[in-house]
Amino acid sequence: MRTPLPPDGLIEGISSDIDPFGDEFLRNPWPYLEELREIAPVVYFPMYHIWGVARHEEVTEVLRDFTTYSSAAGVGYTNMLRDKPWRVPSIILEADPPLHSKTRRIVSKVLTSSALAKLKTTFEERAFELVDQLLERGCFDAISDLAEEFPLAVFPDSVGLQPGSRQNLLRYGAMVFNGHGPRNHIFEEAMKDTDEVRDWVNAQCSREMLAPDGFGEQIYRSVDTGELTEEEAGLLVRSFLSAGVDTTVNALGFAVLDFARNPEQWAELRADPSLARDAFEEVVRLEAPVAAFFRTTTRPTEISGVSIPADAKLLVFFAGACRDPRRWDNPDSFEIHRHPVGHTGFGSGIHSCVGAMVARLEGEVLLGVLAKRVKRIELAGEPKVRLNNTLRGLKSLPVRIYADD
Ligand code: HEM
Numbered sequence: 001m002r003t004p005l006p007p008d009g010l011i012e013g014i015s016s017d018i019d020p021f022g023d024e025f026l027r028n029p030w031p032y033l034e035e036l037r038e039i040a041p042v043v044y045f046p047m048y049h050i051w052g053v054a055r056h057e058e059v060t061e062v063l064r065d066f067t068t069y070s071s072a073a074g075v076g077y078t079n080m081l082r083d084k085p086w087r088v089p090s091i092i093l094e095a096d097p098p099l100h101s102k103t104r105r106i107v108s109k110v111l112t113s114s115a116l117a118k119l120k121t122t123f124e125e126r127a128f129e130l131v132d133q134l135l136e137r138g139c140f141d142a143i144s145d146l147a148e149e150f151p152l153a154v155f156p157d158s159v160g161l162q163p164g165s166r167q168n169l170l171r172y173g174a175m176v177f178n179g180h181g182p183r184n185h186i187f188e189e190a191m192k193d194t195d196e197v198r199d200w201v202n203a204q205c206s207r208e209m210l211a212p213d214g215f216g217e218q219i220y221r222s223v224d225t226g227e228l229t230e231e232e233a234g235l236l237v238r239s240f241l242s243a244g245v246d247t248t249v250n251a252l253g254f255a256v257l258d259f260a261r262n263p264e265q266w267a268e269l270r271a272d273p274s275l276a277r278d279a280f281e282e283v284v285r286l287e288a289p290v291a292a293f294f295r296t297t298t299r300p301t302e303i304s305g306v307s308i309p310a311d312a313k314l315l316v317f318f319a320g321a322c323r324d325p326r327r328w329d330n331p332d333s334f335e336i337h338r339h340p341v342g343h344t345g346f347g348s349g350i351h352s353c354v355g356a357m358v359a360r361l362e363g364e365v366l367l368g369v370l371a372k373r374v375k376r377i378e379l380a381g382e383p384k385v386r387l388n389n390t391l392r393g394l395k396s397l398p399v400r401i402y403a404d405d
Contacts, residue, residue, distance in 0.1 A: 014044050016039055021048075021389055026186070033317060042303050048182060048313075087179075087198065106227060120361060130150055134401060142397040150362065170249070187389060252366060274368075298311075318344045373404055377399055
């Protein structure tokens with residue numbers, strides 16, 4: 001059963017004909033998000049029969065009230081409790097308590113700060129190697145040669161994946177994040193010839209394929225203690241692979257772009273490379289690489305005076321909240337000293353990014369190494385956007401970098 005529509009399909013004062021999954025929106029969402037924030041605290045999109053929130057206050061309110069705004073029907077457009085999803089749902093991202101509480105606790109036990117501290121030296125060695133090679137080249141594509149290269153060099157090893165075929169992770173990420181959207185041309189494109197990639201990913205998630213001591217094998221230890229079934233452990237390892245690659249690739253790509261466009265911020269980072277972690281956080285606020293996810297209402301509810309029926313899909317624009325002028329001064333400007341505490345680039349509430357510490361480590365290390373070695377970053381061509389139903393990212397970013405004297 002779908003929620004009833006008013007006779008004209010519009011809801012007075014809050015309807016918008018903006019298409020949040022249209023090419024124009026996905027290419028440059030910022031003017032549209034501004035319009036959505038101005039229309040009302042909650043907007044209705046008749047073309048999809050969905051509701052949306054784009055202001056910081058309402059976005060955080062929704063994310064924190066997980067009993068009213070459920071993730072169990074999927075965080076994409078499809079209601080997975082009604083329509084068959086294209087893959088077995090995630091048991092962390094697409095789950096509510098009590099299942100979510102259990103899986104979240106197990107993943108958090110693996111991704112501790114001491115586990116990450118142990119990885120820092122390896123990450124730094126790989127970053128220095130990569131940056132030194134790129135300095136020799138001078139001119140390169142900061143997406144394929146840097147933003148994809150670095151996470152693919154360090155993250156799958158941390159999980160304990162076999163060497164080889166790691167580009168498959170990018171294809172899988174495209175399937176997962178485009179799969180959260182409606183069946184538009186971007187969805188269809190990402191889902192072409194996917195059996196091979198899906199089988200490869202599922203195979204990587206089995207216990208016998210994972211290296212000892214990686215995050216993956218550590219998840220499987222909860223099978224030995226009886227907390228998880230073998231199948232659940234595999235699905236949690238899959239969550240690392242789904243959520244842990246394209247997200248950081250996009251954030252790192254935007255970091256390079258933001259510094260190329262703001263050389264004074266680059267000078268500040270170079271003057272004090274210990275600001276690298278803060279700088280990366282500001283990139284995540286400013287760019288919101290995960291732009292929006294859905295929730296589904298479990299009962300009729302009201303947000304800031306606007307009624308929403310039960311069983312309605314509600315699009316939560318993390319990106320809208322990240323640049324809401326009600327919350328941030330100069331929200332569109334890149335300021336590495338900002339300390340954007342409370343930004344929603346990593347979400348908020350019980351589902352807030354469980355891998356944020358891993359992403360921050362990658363960002364801190366790569367930006368820190370670049371700041372130590374690279375005097376200047378210049379654009380060497382126009383950046384090109386990669387259209388994705390959920391993620392914001394670039395497909396190419398030609399740059400030239402100059403070595404420190
Ligand atoms: C800059 C990079 C990243 C960004 C911007 C990002 C963003 C997000 C956001 C916005 C959410 C909230 C989803 C929701 O509320 O429905 C989330 C959840 C999640 N992220 Fe990340 N993420 C990043 C990197 C990572 C990495 C590296 C991993 C794996 C190590 C990861 C694993 C997850 C998982 C498993 C969840 C679901 C958590 C839950 O439902 O409790 N993410 N992420």
